Amino acid sequence: MAEQNSPLGGFRFPEGPVTIAEIPFLTQINIRKEPDSSLPLSAGTSSRSGDVDILWLGPDEWLAVGPPGGFTEHHWEGSVVDVSAQRTTISLRGPHVRDLLALGCATDLHPGVFGVGACVQTTLAHAPVIILRRESEFWVLVRASFATHLAGWLVDASREFAVEALP
Amino acid sequence: MMLIPCPWCGRRDESEFHYGGQAGVAYPSDPSTLSDEQWAKYLFFRDNPKGAFRERWCHTAGCRRWFNLVRDTVTNEIHA
């Protein structure tokens, strides 16, 4: 099997107040069907089963995200489309992550309204994204064609936090 | 920047939405039976009130659902 190339080539921005890293090649399946109890039913929520996250994208649309090669279209019912290469995933960690995201995202990501497991489709740095809050990090799922733009934007934005802000 | 109440995602910035014009302008059930004038009315004529206006929006940057609301075109206050 020839080598595969992710949109950001496994990009990793050095450890600092905000760690920015691509998580490449996650399996992603778009599912469209009538809602049922196996799926998260509230807007902006996700459910976790083993190492698979299922994200609510709309009243009849979900995105299953799991490890590379974890599953295929055949694991799911409904109108099912493999979109693993459609988006890549950027992990953001560190104490300033919310401040970093706020520089380009109008959606409120305060833990009081956007806790662990919450997800949202919105725009970040003018690019369409899905943001998922996990226990110790944020995942930003971004369309592959926007990934270079977004990664560059995030690195530039994180300069702010490279040195502690003035008092 | 208005907040538009998406029935699914809640109130979100106007920039996440696509405006769809006047609500309730149904596609005619059989366009072939309409006169040119009737068809042109469907295609080109819309209300433009000062005040309450029932209109369509789509949450394009979010759940991609279409929905209707009533907006006051003077104050941008949204009802229903």
Add this chain to the structure above:
Amino acid sequence: MRAGHGGLVDRDRPLRFLFDGVEYQGFQGDTLASALLASGVRQVATSIRLGRPRGIFAAGVEEPNALVQIEEPFPEPMLPATTIELYDGLVARGLRGRGRLADRPDPARYDATHAHCDVLVIGAGPAGLAAASVAAASGARTIVVDDQPRLGGSLLGTGEQLDWVERVTAGLRAAPEVRVLTRTTAFGYYDDNHVIAVERRTGHLGAQAPAHLSRERIWRIRAGQVVLATGAHERSLAFSGNDLPGVMLAGAARTYLRRYGVRPGNRAVVLTGNDSAYAAARDLHAAGVEVAAIADLRPGGSAGWAELGIETLPGWAVAGVSGDDHVTGVTLRGPDGTERHVDADLLLVSGGWNPVGALYSQAGGRLVYDDALAAFRPDGHCRQALHVAGSASGAYQLGLCLSEGAAAGRSATRAAGFEPVEPAIPKIKEREVTPGLAVWMLDGDESTQFVDLQRDVTVADIARATGTGMRSVEHVKRYTTAGTAHDQGKTSGTLASGVVAELLGVDVGELGTTTFRPPYVPVSFAALAGRDRGMRFDPVRVTALHQWHEANGALFENVGQWKRPWYYPRDGEDMLTAVLRECRTAREDVAMMDASTLGKIDVQGADAGEFLDRLYTNMISTLKPGAIRYGVMCRPDGMVLDDGTVIRLTGTRFLVTTTTGNAAAILDWMEEWLQTEWPELRVRCTSVTEQWATVALVGPRSREVLAGIAPGLDVSKDGFPFMTWRDATVAGLDARVCRISFSGELAYEINVSWWDALTLWETLAALGITPYGTETMHVLRAEKGYPIIGQDTDGTVTPHDLGLGWAVSKKKADFLGKRSFSRAENSRADRKQLVGLLSDDGTLLTEGAALVVDRTSLGHVTSSYHSAALGRTFALGLVRGGRDLVGQTIWATLGDEPTPVTITGSVLYDPEGARRDG
């Protein structure tokens, strides 16, 4: 002069600065204005129209006079000296009206951010701090915005309750859900409590500003509730000579003394129509400024300030001001006409106070005239979730400001869903207040009674406007320019209304004020642009092969947000040579193009065929799995919306492609019809644009090349016919190969996962296959007369106009656009039609050039290229009745010289279609 002690400046931290070429010294905590006053500088600027000397008039953002240009560390034009925090090394000079932009790029960083809160408090004076302390103690997410470097607002200028200010500030800064933004001005109030503010983050550090922090930041704040505690601005009076340096608002003088430890003069006269100036007189007097007299316009004077120890003159006014470039004396006139000259270098004025209503007005609220206040104040019925408190609402006494602030904090907190907690608010013993007088202008020479100092507008100018018949302040504003300067009439707006009302003999309340619009203060374009500039102005989208294209010398073309390879020049090639080579290679040999930007939508469900039948003009449902059809989409008005191919994957699953720029719009279009008109259809649509990378392999040798890298695939003409697709292993990769052609040549489009694109492309490149870009693609398709939607169409073009009538079904009962094709307008013989164009002398026509006959425009050139295959230039154009004009000559206008052009059919190359099977 600097007072011996007092003020909030740090006398242990001297700062050196240059003003108009002279070196001065100030202290940390000074503004440029206070440092200039401390240094005895009287004239700071020169007025724009009349060239009159102007000094420092106010102490804050409302300053109309003291405009300066900063030269170092970086040029910045037109800043009020009262808003510039002093720093070491500042170089500035006074202006006459206009400043000068820097002639070099600003190296500083600017950015923007978003914030959300339950309660936003705008203004951190007594009312704002009281409100904020309630909200913060109640656990509400709270943001406090204030334009000064420290909280306290007017208290910094009066010196009252500073201990309380310290305590509240410390409490706010320590609270986890509270954000305190100092040096931040809320300048825009939009729908649904969306408040925009600018934070000046590092400018006050001068050359020491750290490069990694943005210099200014735009805050986009979405607040559940807003407390407007924006305070009040003192206003002047229109009297003769009221613009001379040394004439100063009384409250400003108090601020210079109390906050900056500066005595703005040595001997003062006070002119007032209300009580507030007495406190200023008292404080200045106590600090050693001789206060010669207080001329109180009210016949009875003030009851609450009887025991001041300063001569007060009830019913007296100012008749004139003497001095050439600053005040040297004041002539007072008594109620009986007696005049008295007083030597003085300072004339303190208070014409009353105006609640700062700009944001309230922007929020959709109305300002009403209040007789008791002699000012316009918020009417209290704004549709937005806001609460006005303190002097912004017309409460001018400290105790009232504090209690109103706390009350506003309570209502805002409760409305935000929190139970208000009562903080400790200082108790104030109020002095008895004598009501202020509504007075606007005094007797005197109207040509030196200034209303708007920054625009040099006098009572005489306003009288000229009303004399011509103007009756509206909006008209007077536009005629005289009063209130249109960069201070937006903060000190002059209400005065202008008052003067107009008096001249017209009408009630000022009925006359009203002019409308307030954002921004409340000038905001630099650099701040508004933030980081959205250069490559980040709009996201750049790239394909999986972008780095290869860059590494291999491609030049790029913007297509929507995408960067697409335009052409790949080899050593020494210009664009024409490169494109002709690429075209020849594709037509005579084999070449490849990155076609990944095409939009791709997975359409599936039991009714998918029916759905696509309704959307496309041609029949889709009869397509067999394994087959491909070209399709055209129209809007209901019959105009072409998009085109592309439809691939039937299975009985219930299709993959459709859209043009590069239309991918998102077509997906939205599909959802719109499914959700709003055809909910009964069992169909779901999913974008897979980036899931697949697409490589077009084009040319007579493409079959041979494909066979070499897809050994398991039957590539024979009969085994893999035109307009079919096959799943196959290509270059060892899972691939879907479509036999379609956008060039007329034998061609394949090979689709692989984005992740595999580079492997496929490099395999082909290793075989020596020539890459080509969008320019060659355009030439090849135009030679075949294939239109590009959006280039050869403009939203007024039907499929028939494009010669695509063959793609319009006559069998289907209905589809989007069908009814419109029979409208009379769409059947006219003289509609613009797509035709080929050959210039008689071989000139390359300009895209967009008009096509004319007998001075009548028949249309325009839509596409124009050099063709290797034709050995000449050619073009496509939309021409009125064009298909009936084939063979005739019309004229293309190129600059001044019309060029003769012969109209041809739109298919100029291989009209028989002989080449597509190789």
